[in-house]
Amino acid sequence: MSQPLAERVRPKTLDDYVGQEHLIGPGGPLRAQIDHGAISSMILWGPPGTGKTTLALLLAEGSDRPFYTLSAINSGVKEVREVIERAKRNSGLFGPKNPILFIDEIHRFSKSQQDSLLGAVEKGWVTLIGATTENPSFEVIPALLSRCQVFVIKPLQKEQLSAVLERAIALDELLQEKKTQLKETEALMRFSGGDGRKLLNLLEWVVMASKEKPVVITNDKVNQLVQEQGMRYDKDGEQHYDIVSAYIKSIRGSDPNAAVYWLARMIEGGEDVKFIARRLLILASEDIGNANPNALLLANNTFQAVSVVGWPESRILLSQATIYLASSPKSNASYMAINQAQQVVKETGNLEVPLHLRNAPTALMEELGYGAEYLYAHDHPGNFVEQEFLPDELQGKNLISMGDNPREQQLKKELVQKWKQKYQF
Structure with missing residues (x-):
């Protein structure tokens, strides 16, 4: 059997598909599309190994459409146009059921490649x-994104991963021949990182490396094999999210030395340059924020620069940004503030906008008092005048705090001077 296990046991029907009940369960949007035979253009966005390719195949099968596939890694504009021409010639043969073109890792397509679609x-x-592990808002051009629905593919949970393993053992001839038994699965799941494809390939790897029959899968057996041949497995990234986590936590913990080490691990592992730069953008606000507003500017400039420069030179830009962010003062005040504000919104619902803050574009609204008592800040000394901006029910509610750093302590002092008792941190 030359095919990997994940390919041999790929689900053939939606009933065999594991996970994504929110999309293909009863009343789910993709189930409804199949039932009505009206498949729309879409982007499937989610982590690796969660069934995006399989779902695309099942959508084509369920709607009885021809299926064309391209990988963004191996295809250029020429290949895209060739496939489109074939699909164009065949589209009339199927009436309204035009062919499905599946593009894996569409986030790796350049603007010109996406334009060609x-x-x-x-x-x-x-x-x-299109299938992507990256936020399509950043990676898919607006013109194409506006013509597609975006469906979020959720990570597989432990019970779903267990179902994937059990199904493979029940269906695959090779695993049955080796009389494979699952005694312990924690190590399998830990090393696969929630990636169903890697989970199955690791299972096959362990089974094929075992001489005995039956093969009893235990945590010790998996741990031993991964340690003995770890670089083979590690290079392809089952520790991808662990290393990213260590990188971010090193920067958050103000350790540039460790941060640069984890950056090097990602670079040597072939990580996407924009993936790293995007994480720095998020960190600049989440963990530094107004303690050093320049951090976000540097992170954004780094993202723009590496998008133009690419490898290998981008490693220098990323190193500079990493050291700067790790050495910067830290604050999570902005992150905590928006979390608290969203929680208040969930608890209090859609509170009315105070009348004095509303626009009055019509005479009737003006008669009703819209905007009547609004005080225009620029008409007052220092461009400031005290007035209430929160809904009546939230008056006196403080949603923000300030970090213990010079920049935010200065902001705190200025707010207290302006607002007196209203801002009590």
């Missing part, structure tokens, strides 16, 4: 299904 999607020659 627009005409085919607009004219209905193909129904596009």
Whole structure:
């Protein structure tokens, strides 16, 4: 059997598919599309190994459509146009059921490659299904994104991963021949990192490396094999999220030495340059914020620069940004403030906007008092005048705090001077 286990046991029907009940369960949007035979262009966004490719295949099968596939890693504009031409020639043969074009890792497509898809999607020659592990808002051009629905593919939970393992053992001839038994699965799940494809391939790896029969899967057996041949497995990234976590936590913990080490691990592992730069952007606000507003500017400039420069030179830019952010004063005040504000919104619902803060574009609204008591700050000394901006029910509610750093302590002092008792940190 030359095919890997994950391919051999790939689900053939939606009933065999594990996970994503919010999309394909009763009343789910993708289940409804299949039932009505009306598949729309879409982007499937979620972690690796969660079934995006399988779901695309099942959508094509369930709607009885021809299926074309491209990998963004191996395909250029030429390949895209060739596939579109084939689909265009065949689209008339299937009436309204135009072919499905599946593009794996669509976030790796350049702007020109994505532009080459627009005409085919607009004219209905193909129904596009793109799969991505990255936020499509950042990685898919607006013109293409506006023509696609975005569906979030959720990580597989422990019970779902267990179901994937049990199903593989029940179906696969090789595993049955070796009389495979699952005694312990914690190590399998830990090393696969929630990636169903890696989970199955690791299971097969352990089974094939075992001489005995039956093969009893235990945590010790998996740990031993991964330690003995760890670099083979590690290079492909089952520790991907662990290393990213160590990188971010090193910067948050103000240890540039460790942060640069984990950066090097990601670079040597072939990590996407924009993936790293994007994490720095998030960290600059989440963990530094107004303790050093320049951090966000530097992180954003780094993201723009590495998008132009690419490897290998981007490693220097990322190193500079990493050391700067790790050495910067830290504050999570902005992160905590928006969390608290969102929680208040969930608890209090849609509170009325105070009348004095409303616009009055019509005479009737003006008669009703919209904006009547609003005080225009620029008409007052220092461009400030005390007035209430929160809904009546939240008056006196403080949603923000300030970090223990010079910049935010200065902001705190200025707010207290302006607002007196209202801002009590």
